[in-house]
Amino acid sequence: MRTSDEYRQDLYRMKPNIYVRGKKVGRDSPDLSGGINVISKTFDLVEDERFRDLLVAKSHLSGKKINRFTHINQSAEDLMKKQEMTRKLCQLVGGCIQRCMGCDAVNGLSVATFAADMEHGTDYHKRFMEYVKEFQERDLVAACAQTDVKGDRSKRPHQQDDPDMYVRVVERRSDGIVVRGAKNCITMGAVADEIIVVPTRAMTENDKDYSVAFAVPADTDGVKIISRTSRLRAHEGLEMPQGEIGDDENMIVFDDVFVPWDRVFMCGENKYATLAAHLFALFHRHSYTGCKPATTDVIMGFGALIADYNGVYGRHNIREKLVELAATAELVYSAGIASAVHGQKTPAGTFIPNEVYANVGRRHAGLNYYKELEILAELAGGLPAALPFAEDYLNPETRPYIEKYIKRRADVPAEHVYRCLFGISNILCSSLGGTMAVAGVHGGGSPVMEEIAIWRSYDFEEKKEIAKYLVGVKE
Ligand SMILES: Cc1cc2nc3c(=O)[nH]c(=O)nc-3n(C[C@H](O)[C@H](O)[C@H](O)COP(=O)(O)OP(=O)(O)OC[C@H]3O[C@@H](n4cnc5c(N)ncnc54)[C@H](O)[C@@H]3O)c2cc1C
Numbered sequence: 001m002r003t004s005d006e007y008r009q010d011l012y013r014m015k016p017n018i019y020v021r022g023k024k025v026g027r028d029s030p031d032l033s034g035g036i037n038v039i040s041k042t043f044d045l046v047e048d049e050r051f052r053d054l055l056v057a058k059s060h061l062s063g064k065k066i067n068r069f070t071h072i073n074q075s076a077e078d079l080m081k082k083q084e085m086t087r088k089l090c091q092l093v094g095g096c097i098q099r100c101m102g103c104d105a106v107n108g109l110s111v112a113t114f115a116a117d118m119e120h121g122t123d124y125h126k127r128f129m130e131y132v133k134e135f136q137e138r139d140l141v142a143a144c145a146q147t148d149v150k151g152d153r154s155k156r157p158h159q160q161d162d163p164d165m166y167v168r169v170v171e172r173r174s175d176g177i178v179v180r181g182a183k184n185c186i187t188m189g190a191v192a193d194e195i196i197v198v199p200t201r202a203m204t205e206n207d208k209d210y211s212v213a214f215a216v217p218a219d220t221d222g223v224k225i226i227s228r229t230s231r232l233r234a235h236e237g238l239e240m241p242q243g244e245i246g247d248d249e250n251m252i253v254f255d256d257v258f259v260p261w262d263r264v265f266m267c268g269e270n271k272y273a274t275l276a277a278h279l280f281a282l283f284h285r286h287s288y289t290g291c292k293p294a295t296t297d298v299i300m301g302f303g304a305l306i307a308d309y310n311g312v313y314g315r316h317n318i319r320e321k322l323v324e325l326a327a328t329a330e331l332v333y334s335a336g337i338a339s340a341v342h343g344q345k346t347p348a349g350t351f352i353p354n355e356v357y358a359n360v361g362r363r364h365a366g367l368n369y370y371k372e373l374e375i376l377a378e379l380a381g382g383l384p385a386a387l388p389f390a391e392d393y394l395n396p397e398t399r400p401y402i403e404k405y406i407k408r409r410a411d412v413p414a415e416h417v418y419r420c421l422f423g424i425s426n427i428l429c430s431s432l433g434g435t436m437a438v439a440g441v442h443g444g445g446s447p448v449m450e451e452i453a454i455w456r457s458y459d460f461e462e463k464k465e466i467a468k469y470l471v472g473v474k475e
Helices: 004-012 030-047 076-093 100-120 124-137 205-210 270-310 316-341 355-380 390-394 399-406 414-429 431-442 447-457 460-470
Strands: 018-020 023-025 056-058 065-067 142-145 168-172 176-187 194-197 212-217 223-231 246-260 264-267
Touching: 004 030, 018 030, 030 065, 030 076, 030 223, 030 246, 076 100, 076 270, 076 316, 100 124, 100 142, 100 194, 100 264, 100 270, 124 264, 142 176, 142 246, 168 205, 176 194, 176 212, 176 264, 205 270, 212 246, 212 270, 223 431, 246 431, 264 270, 270 316, 270 355, 270 414, 270 431, 270 447, 316 355, 355 414, 355 431, 355 447, 390 399, 399 414, 414 431
Parallel strands: 018 223, 142 194
Antiparallel strands: 018 023, 056 065, 168 176, 176 246, 194 212, 212 264, 223 246
């Protein structure tokens, strides 16, 4: 397994193809350090006894110990360990751990490539599993680029005025394919070793050029990563773990990128490209049943702490709000457990989550995120939006005033109150907080996408039969 230092050095050696605030930068740019710090935890903690059992898995391919973020789930227990690992790591970084994307993509593709081969006699699965061996051996970090830019939302890929609105194959050669298009909102694309591309929606017979899945190193010629980064600042004199974290959300452009055949995992099989899209989303929504409860844990923790410092912890209005948060977190987490327990082994050997439970869990989380922020804002009062900057808190001229006038309970030092409000301000009022809020709704698929998945897989007919039986309707 790699160390976080090796991960960083590998990134720093890559060709610069990242654009941030008008400049082309290398991966050693300070703008990208927040995301790198977050992902580094997934390497550093493999040696930590609190995390070892969750972060280290046994490869079903090589029998070797591997990082769980490169593992193909073989059982319900694997899915539950991934979920628990995700929750614990997200608590530690106070938000998204970011490395699940590539893991969910390889899991989805392991099933879709196998199914495509069964029908078409192709060899996608064999080449894909060779890729997975490399993925595990080199302990790679991958972004999953699924979300196409999509143009006119009422039109399918082949109906768009501009044919490049969904990533497509523009040339088939003896040694590989050339792809063109762009993907939007791709988390951690700027700090990933690899980009794994899967389709974003169901593909029809007319969308065969768009029915493509592949993986490329993130600095491949023609790949341009236009990055929007957010970073919480770690102020000297006011160090805190939360100050180390950051995020990058990316538009990834594929400007006629060559992909050799051994890295092409679907090319033209629209039915199985659809399955790949569907399965990445399924695994990713299951991952959300780990990360979203963690985000709620963080919100809940700050809500409870500020109420405690304010001297009102336990009052009925506070209790009601904290219980509301706990109910959301644990219902979403329970849905993930149910999804694992009721998952199934596929012919490819991969164990997939139950679709209904993963989707109801993700949907519930997405619908509640802004409500959770509203609860935190209500519990915290208005000061997170008006808190004096850290520089003023640290300035000996202004610090005594700030400490005197933010004081709450006599036995709680003013610095503790300041730090707590600072943390809440990061969640409610920072650019990263805003990014995470939108991610809470749309990341992993907007609630309407979960509704489509639930509609497709839920047995409403059975419910009609219950109603008919109860009122004696016989047909
Ligand atoms: C912070 C963040 C991180 C993300 N990370 C990743 C990532 O790592 N990888 C990745 O692939 N994606 C990622 N996503 C993308 C996410 O999956 C998408 O945002 C989501 O699928 C919605 O797509 P969209 O943003 O294009 O919105 P749109 O599709 O434009 O949706 C906007 C609205 O239009 C409605 N709409 C769209 N089409 C139709 C239609 N045909 N009929 C009726 N209504 C319609 C939707 O319901 C929605 O209400 C991330 C998103 C965010 C915000």
